[in-house]
Amino acid sequence: MAPELGQMSIMLALALAVVQSIAPLVGAMRRDLVLMRLGDSLAVGQLSFVAFAFGALCYAFLISDFSVRVVAENSHTLQPALYKFAGTWGNHEGSMLLWAMILALFGAAVALFGKDLPTTLKARVLSVQGMIGAAFLAFIAFTSNPFDRLAPAPSEGAELNPLLQDPGLAFHPPFLYLGYVGFSMAFSFSVAALIEGRVDSAWARWVRPWALAAWCFLTIGIAMGSIWAYYELGWGGWWYWDPVENASFMPWLVGTALLHCALVVERRQTLVNWTILLGILTFSLSLIGTFLVRSGVLTSVHAFALDPARGVFILAILLGASMGALALYAWRAPALAAGPTFAPVSREGALVLNNIVLMAAAGTVFLGTFYPLLIDVIGDDKISVGPPYFQSTFAPLMLPLLLVMSVGPMLKWRKDQLPAAARKLRTPIILAGGALILASVALKSVLSAVGLALAVWLVAGALAILAQRIRAGAVAFGESARLALSLPGATLGIILGHASMGVCVAGIVAMSAWAKEDVQMLGPGEKLEISGYVFTLEDVSLAAGPNYEAERATFRVMRGGRPAAELVSERRYYPARGVETTEAGIRSNPFVNLYVALGEARDGRHVVRAYVHPLAAFIWIGALGMAAGGAISLTDRRFRLGARIRLDPAPSPARAA
Amino acid sequence: MKRRAFAICVASACAFGPALAVNPDEKLADPTLEARALALSREIRCVVCQNQSIDDSNAPLAADMRVIVRERIAAGDGDAEVKNFLVSRYGNFVLLRPPMRADTWFLWFGPALFLIAGAAGFAAYLRRPAIPASQAVPELSADERRRLEELERRGGA
Amino acid sequence: MRFSAAIPFALMALIGAGLALGLTRDPRQLPSMLIDRPLPAFDLPAIANGGGFSSADVAGKVALINVFASWCSACRVEHPTLMRLAAAKRAPIYGVDWKDKAEDGAAWLRRYGDPYVATGLDFESRLAIELGVTGAPETYIVDKSGRIRYKQIGPITDEVWAETIEPLVASLEQETGS
Incomplete structure (x- = not known):
């Protein structure tokens, strides 16, 4: 019964979404308050029904209702409860439902928390959210019904793909989707602003926190995906430039540009058109990512189960949304008021430079991801674009970005002089220069030296912002401490975010310069040595999990005669699917990761792959630090300011300060 | 995913x-x-x-x-x-590193072209004629300005 | 200004057209590099007593070289068609047992029937890499002058045989080997 109720809920949510996409828009056009306010209840109603459907699917997974096709194909009674639950979105249909639910969640959030938005703007935003929601709910209902029944129901399910049976599945996709879908808010606000024909600083104050929240979620989602790949795949890699990874990275890059640009609109009321364009593009790239994963256009063997109708449907959604919005942009944007001018050397100028490089970087990832498709379509050849391409194009692009990252925050708005900024950055310049010279001598690799110097530059640059804001050295220590405690969240966010980027860069450089690996056949008691760490295979035993059997190897790692770590690596066999997986044994501390993966057995010995990864954790600490910087920035009370400034002509009398 | x-x-x-x-x-x-x-x-x-x-x-x-x-x-x-x-x-x-030839030229030089196009666009933007005040972004109303100041006072404290 | 505001729209339209065209392509279909090139020289060991074959055995006639393995489930799908073709004696089919244990390959043929005039083992992918094999089953058609003329990726079905391979074999047999 529950699956039928779930299916009905989807249809009802679809119906509400269709009304939501029309009523408030018509209301805003006719200045009809009732129609406009209808959007609120429709958005909440849509969320309720999608959430109910999602709950029904979770329930089907938890009770192992194998009469539901996706449950039968992706679950098993012996699976631990966490994976039964997370398995809800470990398949195409369920993950689409999660996507639709998060979309509805954002729509409802505007309805509930946007009390102080201008009424017409809010109505139009809700309409656009409704259109996106209707498109995806229709996609689910007509091509990807999660509640398809099987008759007769099998007595046992086929089990969730064992590689997905990991706590990572519980967190990585939801965060990723919160990010992807969160950018729908920037999209809806941009389209609504184009319809309104008016953009002001209140608009920017609304868009920025939503974009920032989405960006934080996406950052966390990408970081968790990278961590998951690192430990689950057993190859010690953390980023593969796989098309599906790129699909999440492109919206991140453009979303980063959007955040910085929204800052300019908020403070200076300029670059409005560009910000609107970025809002549209960021979400369009999210949709392109969805298309990429689910259409099979690039990686058909690897991605979700294929159905040509799905590819066509998502392409239609993608083109409908992005081309509709961009047509509106072409028509309305020239009429939007352009803001005040600024000099090239200014805070605005630095932010524009940031945007140019980020867009070029996103363009590069786009080229690398889709060029094989282009060659396939225009010629009869097939090419591959892999990590070597990105290493030689993307990395150099980051150089100007990272350089300007520490300069920008030191520049004044409107107009500034570089020498003045250089004086404020004296300490970071000295530190980064020193690091460059030291590292070039010590490392004999110019590239790594430049990378490390940039990391120092970013961290020192971020600390210089702090020093400037608390007037360190210029006033008494107590006064500085008082200033530090009262720093606004946005400032703390910049400092933490930029410093974390430096930490991340340090980790990336260290991983590419100093990571060491070795592969050996080891029997019990035998050892291998990497960079002074001696890995000894202690013993291999058999172990049984709830739905797998495993060979479990224990390793002892010694360094300089002292124990450094005990590592356990498993090779698991999941009989239901006949699949084997490797669980790497990892000991992680901020300075070095010790990593060992057990391979196949031959004549009583095992293939053992071991790695020493210096500073690897910096990559993810840096990424999560950036997300934390964004989150702190969100707490800034100035973000709530936009909510309090009413722009519609009829102020509500009920509001008290 | x-x-x-x-x-x-x-x-x-x-x-x-x-x-x-x-x-x-x-x-x-x-x-x-x-x-x-x-x-x-x-x-x-x-x-x-x-x-x-x-x-x-x-x-x-x-x-x-x-x-x-x-x-x-x-x-x-x-x-x-x-x-x-x-x-x-x-x-x-x-090959994971595609060869350089006529039809991969855009792939290899695209990143540089994007940067140049961005810089050119920015240069054109900077040279645009000054905006008459009447077309500029509407100023905040007196009421809005008062609220803004009040909030900033509270925010800064 | 108006013109530049339409650029993003135009670019997205181009991208959309590209993606739509891309949907019609199969990313798994690799063009074969070996069409019209001579069959590489090889000498494969037997998987059971009496078998094995070399490039010399294939020379001078129109022949099919079929890559299969006991671990390959699509080969099971293709197998009945191959048995019928072998019974019809339309063209000799040579089997390449790829990345397989000789005894597994031999047992597989005993169990399901042996459509091949000869079968050789290619455990280390020597021939497979020479031929550009990306999976099993794959079938190569060789003409009388020893050149590869066609590559079938995936199973030969009755349909593929009737529509593509049979007409090709017929026309190749009309050619005079040089």
Whole structure:
């Protein structure tokens, strides 16, 4: 019964979404308050029904209702409860439902928390959210019904793909989707602003926190995906430039540009058109990512189960949304008021430079991801674009970005002089220069030296912002401490975010310069040595999990005669699917990761792959630090300011300060 | 969901059961040759698992390709000769670093073009005529300004 | 200004057209590099007593070289078609047992029937890599002058045989080997 109720809920949510996409828009056009306010209840109603459907699917997974096709194909009674639950979105249909639910969640959030938005703007935003929601709910209902029944129901399910049976599945996709879908808010606000024909600083104050929240979620989602790949795949890699990874990275890059640009609109009321364009593009790239994963256009063997109708449907959604919005942009944007001018050397100028490089970087990832498709379509050849391409194009692009990252925050708005900024950055310049010279001598690799110097530059640059804001050295220590405690969240966010980027860069450089690996056949008691760490295979035993059997190897790692770590690596066999997986044994501390993966057995010995990864954790600490910087920035009370400034002509009398 | 794609690659396309990449018995005795072989393997795509280098791949065919790469290196082939050997059998598809030719020109120079286009756009933007005050963004009303000041006072304290 | 505001729209339209065209392509279909090139020289060991074959055995006639393995489930799908073709004696089919244990390959043929005039083992992918094999089953058609003329990726079905391979074999047999 529950699956039928779930299916009905989807249809009802679809119906509400269709009304939501029309009523408030018509209301805003006719200045009809009732129609406009209808959007609120429709958005909440849509969320309720999608959430109910999602709950029904979770329930089907938890009770192992194998009469539901996706449950039968992706679950098993012996699976631990966490994976039964997370398995809800470990398949195409369920993950689409999660996507639709998060979309509805954002729509409802505007309805509930946007009390102080201008009424017409809010109505139009809700309409656009409704259109996106209707498109995806229709996609689910007509091509990807999660509640398809099987008759007769099998007595046992086929089990969730064992590689997905990991706590990572519980967190990585939801965060990723919160990010992807969160950018729908920037999209809806941009389209609504184009319809309104008016953009002001209140608009920017609304868009920025939503974009920032989405960006934080996406950052966390990408970081968790990278961590998951690192430990689950057993190859010690953390980023593969796989098309599906790129699909999440492109919206991140453009979303980063959007955040910085929204800052300019908020403070200076300029670059409005560009910000609107970025809002549209960021979400369009999210949709392109969805298309990429689910259409099979690039990686058909690897991605979700294929159905040509799905590819066509998502392409239609993608083109409908992005081309509709961009047509509106072409028509309305020239009429939007352009803001005040600024000099090239200014805070605005630095932010524009940031945007140019980020867009070029996103363009590069786009080229690398889709060029094989282009060659396939225009010629009869097939090419591959892999990590070597990105290493030689993307990395150099980051150089100007990272350089300007520490300069920008030191520049004044409107107009500034570089020498003045250089004086404020004296300490970071000295530190980064020193690091460059030291590292070039010590490392004999110019590239790594430049990378490390940039990391120092970013961290020192971020600390210089702090020093400037608390007037360190210029006033008494107590006064500085008082200033530090009262720093606004946005400032703390910049400092933490930029410093974390430096930490991340340090980790990336260290991983590419100093990571060491070795592969050996080891029997019990035998050892291998990497960079002074001696890995000894202690013993291999058999172990049984709830739905797998495993060979479990224990390793002892010694360094300089002292124990450094005990590592356990498993090779698991999941009989239901006949699949084997490797669980790497990892000991992680901020300075070095010790990593060992057990391979196949031959004549009583095992293939053992071991790695020493210096500073690897910096990559993810840096990424999560950036997300934390964004989150702190969100707490800034100035973000709530936009909510309090009413722009519609009829102020509500009920509001008290 | 992006990990998923990988996960399924490993599970389906390479469903022969895992064999860790570069088995110890494949390695060349000469460390400089082995280092060359390793670097080269990272530039060659596993044609079975469509998104990994043969060095990263568990697929048996990738293992056989690693062996052939090492054999040819040991026999004195240069890197380009080894790549040509594979390209003449699998096409440019097998190279993770696409060759530079007329139809990949945009791929290789695109990033630089994007930067130049961005810079040119910015230059054009900076040279735009000044905006008459009447068209500028509407100023805040007196009421809005008062609220803004009040909030900023409270926010700064 | 108006013109530049339409650029993003135009670019997205181009991208959309590209993606739509891309949907019609199969990323798994690799063009074969070996069409019209001579069959590489090889000498494959037997998987059971009496078998094995070399490039010399294939020379001078129109023949099919079929790559299969006991671990390959799509080969099971293709197998009945191959058995019918072998019974019809339309063209000789040579089997390449790829990345397989000789005894597994031999047992597989005993169990399901042996459509091949000869079968050789290619455990280390020597021939497979020479031919540009990316999976099993794959079938190569060789003409009388020993050149590869066609590559079938995936199973030969009755349909593929009737529509593509049979007409090709017929026309190749009309050619005079040089």
